[in-house]
Amino acid sequence: MTKDKRDSKEIAAVKGTKDILPEEVGQWQAVEAAGRRVFELYGYRELRAPIIEPTELFEKGTGQTSDIVIKEMYTFTDKGGRSITLRPEYTPSVVRAILEHRLYLQPDPLRFYYMGPMFRYDKPQKGRYRQFHQVDIEVFGEKDAAIDAEIVEMADRLLRELGVAGTEILVNSVGCRACRPAYLKELRNRAAAVKDRLCDDCKRKAETNPLRIFDCKVEGCKEAAAGFPAITDHLCAECSGHFAEFKSGLDLYGLAHEVEPRLVRGIDYYTKTTFEVVASSLGAQSAVLGGGRYDDMMKDFGGPDLCGIGFAMGVERLLAVAGLKPEKKPFAYLAYMGGAAKKPGMELARRLRAAGVECLIEYKDKGLKAQLGRASKLGAAWVVIIGEEEVRKGLCAVKSMATGEQRDASPDDVVKIIRG
Ligand SMILES: [Zn+2]
Ligand SMILES: [Zn+2]
Structure with a gap:
């Protein structure tokens, strides 16, 4: 490669990341708006934690044996020599923030939501990114299984609002520190007996955390694990x-669910309830x-003995099944003709915006026909036309793009006509 060619090479987005362009962003905003609306109905408030955290937060929070910590973290040393990680998930950040700000001493309910990017240095593949996005909720200090059912009901409501059909709710319990060790011991023995049939990853898991063998997608491991005892x-x-x-709460809400004893989720810190909502149209990564x-x-983490529960929704995966078609907002295109109409045009555009009317004015000194063409191409609901003649009379013309009807109006009337 010559020097010239190398210099002229375009810079592309980092592998595994992607731009969300204006044409797609409407769907993202619709998801975020629905999330906010639904979560706030249940008393949740937004908590925005930084994207970067001390690496030890995830080592401690996500678990030393978790694949996420071992293989997938985006970790780097900053200029001050600190080990920093781009968060791979949100829960440890919330726990840190609650402890750091002593939020548990406040009267407000410990119910939080958040939407934003997470990072995992995973092999990029279709529908999977290294910077991916989650909508996340967390509740602390509610022991009662009623909250477990309530958050599943809240998740179901959100998915319905987003037009996700054909979902199924899978539930499980992964036990607690009292009952899980004996189960793990038995599982370890069973896994050791079929070790030869397991993949290298699972051979390691068989000793560290055999529960995670249930997560493995390798066919041989699935078959080997089929006969393992169920935690339930x-x-x-x-x-x-x-x-x-928990299950009777789901019944109360009329939410059909299936017990899936192999549903262990990829992270070690879970106790008791785990659940997933799967969409049939998503196939294997459902x-x-x-x-x-x-x-x-x-x-x-050294904090008070406060239990927690939460869920995370993958936005990219959600958009693959939601089929959202956000409405286009009506806007006005302001066309000015001739130099003398430019400043009155700018002034009128300002008036429309001040009245809450979205107004686009392009400063290219084109003729009326070209500007009408632009307005139509961009899908403007109205065109407001101001020429030198109109300026002299203190008027402008408003054209409805839907009906083609055009009339003269004063600037005050334009606002009234457009706002209906
Ligand atoms: Zn238990
Ligand atoms: Zn395996």
Whole structure:
């Protein structure tokens, strides 16, 4: 490659990231608006934490044995020699913020939502990005299984509002510190017995966290794990009582659900409830939303003994099934003709905007026909025309692009006509 060619090479977005262009952004805004509206109906408030966090937050929070920590974190050393990580998930950030600001001492409910990018250094593939986006909610300090059912109902409401059809709710309990160790011990023995049939990843998991073998997509591992005991048969009285309450809450809301004992979610901190909402149209990577309870996390961070539960929804995956068609907002195109009409045109555009009318004026000194052509191409609802003749009379013309009807009006009337 010659020097010239190298210099002229276009700079592309970083691998695994993508631009969200104006033509797509309407869908994103629709998801965010629906999220805000629904979550606030249930008493949630937005908490915006930084994108970068100390690496140890995720090592501690996400778990040393989690694949996310081991393989997928975007970690770098900053100029001050600190190890910084682009957050791979949101929950540890919320826990940190609650502790740092002592939010648990405030009267406000500990119910938070957040929408934004997360980062994982994963192999990019169709529909999977290194910078991906999540809508996330978290609740702290609610032990009762009623909240587990309520957040699933809230998730269902959001997905309905977004027009996601054909969903299925999968639920499970992964037990607690009282009942899980005995189950894991049995699972470890069973996994050791079929070790030869497991992939390298699962061979490691068989010793560290055999639950995670259930997450493996390799066919041989799936077959080997098919005969493993189900955690739902090994829950302590408290966990099985909680699970029963959770399911009866879902029944109360009329939400059909299926118990999936292999639903362990990819992260080690879950206790008791885990759930996923899957959309059939998504195929193998079918979960649009998933979550669970993490009752020990706050305590493990050295904070108060406050239980937690939450879910995260992948926006890219959601958009693949939501089929959102956001409405186009009506706007006015202001066409000015001739130098003497330019400044009155600018003034009129300002008036329209001040009255809340979206108005586009382009400063290219084109003729009326060309400007009408632009207005039509851009989908303007109205064209406001101001020429030298109109300026002299203190008038302008308003044309409805829908009906083709055109009339003269004073600047005050233009605002009235357009606002209806
Ligand atoms: Zn238990
Ligand atoms: Zn495997």
